[in-house]
Amino acid sequence: MDRRDFLMRAAALPLAAQGSLAALVSGAHAQGTWPERNITFVVPFPAGGQADLAARPVAAALEKILGRPVVVENRAGGAGGAVGNAAVARAAPDGYTQLVTLSSLAVLPEADRLFGRTPAYEVSQFTPVARILADPTLLAVPASAPWKTLKDFVEDAKARPGQIPYGSSGPYGTLHIAMEMFAAAAGIKLLHVPFRGAAPALTALLSGTVQALASAPGVLKAQVDDGKLRVLANWGAERIPSFPDLPTFKELGYPDVEFYIWAGLFTPKGVPDAVMTKLRDGMRQAMKSPEVIKTFEAAGSPPAYQDQAEFTRFFEADSARLIAAVKKIGKVE
Template identity: 45%
Template sequence: MDRRSFVAGSAAAAAALAIRPSLAQEVYPTRPVTFINPFPPGGAVDVVARPLASVLEPILKQPVVIETKAGAAGQVGAQFAASAKPDGYTLLMHIMSISGFAEVDKLFGRPVKFTRDDFIPISRFIADPMVLVVNDKQPYKTLKEFVDDAKKRPNELIFSSSGLYGALHLPTALLMKAAGIQMKHLPTAGGGPALTAILGNNSQVLVSSIAASSAQMKAGKLRPLACFGAQRAPAVPDVPTMKELGYNIEFYLWLGMFAPKGTPVPIITTLREANKKAVADPKFQQAVKNLGQDVAYLDQPEFRAFWDLSAKRVEDAVRLIGKVQG
C-alpha cells in the first residue's frame, strides 16, 4: 500500500462517516477520484498527470489516484475507462492517439472496442507540436534538401517510430504523402527506442515531440528541419513550420482529460472548473515547464472542436497508411 492509497483509504473512510447523515444531498466528489493512465509509468501521460493530480487534490478536496492500465499502445486503458461507471470517479488521461484505435480496428476488420463517442472531452492540457529531426551524420540542412534527396532514392532512407499507427508514425505518413516521397519504416517498441535508433544512425529521420528530443537537439546530435505546429515553437524558434515550407500539415502530441459517456453534466462542470484553477497554479506550470513544454489549456467547447479536427487528421493518416503487409 502506498502513501496515496493509504491517504485515499483513510480519507474515504472519514468522508463516509461524516457524510452518512446527509447522503441525499452529496456533492461530487465525495470519495477519491481515479485517473487512468493508459501508458507505462514515466510515460508522456504519467509525467503530466502526477503534477496535475497534486494540484487538483486541494481543489477537489479529495485524493486523486493515478492508476496505470498500460497495454496495446494505450488501448487497454482507454477501453477500461470507456466501460467504467460514468460517475466522475474514473477519468481517462489520454493523448492524440485515442482517436485512431477505432479506425485501425475497422481497417483490420476487427470488432471496434470503443469509438470517440464513448468519451466526453473535458480539458486539454498540453499540445506539443511534432518536429522532424535528422541524425547529425546526415548532410541535410533544410527540409527541401532532405525531400529532394528522398525523392531521388525512394525507399532507401529509413524513419523510426514508436510503433505502427502511433503518434510518431502518423505525422511521418502525412508528410510522405504531401511531399510525394517514400521511406522505409522502422517501427520500435516506444518513443525511447525510436530515439535510440536515430541516434545510432540505424534510422535517418524521426518525427518526434519537441520535448522528447530537445536534449539531443541541444547537444547537436539531432538536427531539426521542420516543425508541425501552426506557429513556430518557442523551444526551437529557428525551425520553420511545415506551413511556412508549403505543406499543409499540422500535428501535435496533445494530452487531455476524458470522462466516460453518460457522466452527468454537473460533474463535468465541476471538473472543468477544477481544471481551470489547476492549470493556473504556478506549481503545475513549473512542472510542465520542466518537461520542456508549456501548458496549452483548452476548456471543453474549444477542446471538443480541436479534438474533432485532430481526430480527422489521425483518421486520414491511418487510412493513408492502410493495412501494412509484412
C-alpha cells in the same frame, strides 16, 4: 414529510422499487461527496511521452485541489494507445478512472475499420473534459546523421526508398500519422518501426536503432539542447518559441503537412453532472497553478488549456481532419 414517514413509506414499496430508491439515494450521496477515494489518471503510453508529460504535473496540482491522491497509471500495451483507451472506455463512469491521452484516440477505431477489425473502443464511449497541451510535432534525427536540412533528408530517402527507419508509438498512433503525412507529401517511402510508446521510440532514436522520429517539443528539447539530436522541420502552422529557428513544413514547400500532438483529459461517458462540475472546476484551477505552468514551459511545451465546451469543439474538428488523413493514407504497416 419527516424522516420517519419517509422510511415507513419506503419500506412499504415493492423490493424492486426499494432497490431503485436505494441506488438513487446512494448515487446522490456519491455525487455530493466525490471524491471519497483515489482518482486514477490512465496514460495509455509508457512514461516519458507527451501524454505522460501532460498528466503528471496536472495530477499533482489536482490532488491538492480535490484533497485526494491522483495516481498516474501508465497502461502501455502497445497498439498506439488502444489498450489503455479501451480500459477506460469500459471503466465505471464514477469519476475515479480518467484518461489522459492524445489525438490518436479518434484515429485508432478508424484504423481498425480500415483493416476490417472490430474496434477496441469507440470515441462515443468518452466525454472530453479539458485540453492540457497542444504542440506542433517536430521531425528529429540523430545529431550524427548526415542530414543537415529537410531537403537532405528527402533527397536521401528518394535515393534509398524504404531504407531509412523511423520510429513511432504504434501503427496509426500520433507519431505514425505525422510521418506518413510527410512521406506522402514528399513522395518518399520510409521504413516504419513501431514501439509501445513515444518514450521507447525516442530511446531507439538516441541509440541509432531508428534514424528519424516525429515528436513533441517538450519531449525533444533536452536532447536537442544536449547536442544529441537535430530537428529538421516543424509540423505546425508557424514557428514556435522553444525552437525559433526551426522552419515549418509549409515554409519548406509542403503546404498540406500540418500536425499537432495534443493531450487531453477524458472520462468514460455517463459521469454524473455534479462530479463533472467538480472535475472541470478542479482542472481549471490546476491549469492555472504556477507549478504546472512552470513545469510545462520549462519543458518547451506551454499549457494549451481548453475547458469542456471549447475542447469538445476542438476535438471534433481535429478528429475529422485526422480521420480524413487516415483514409487518404490507407493501409500501412
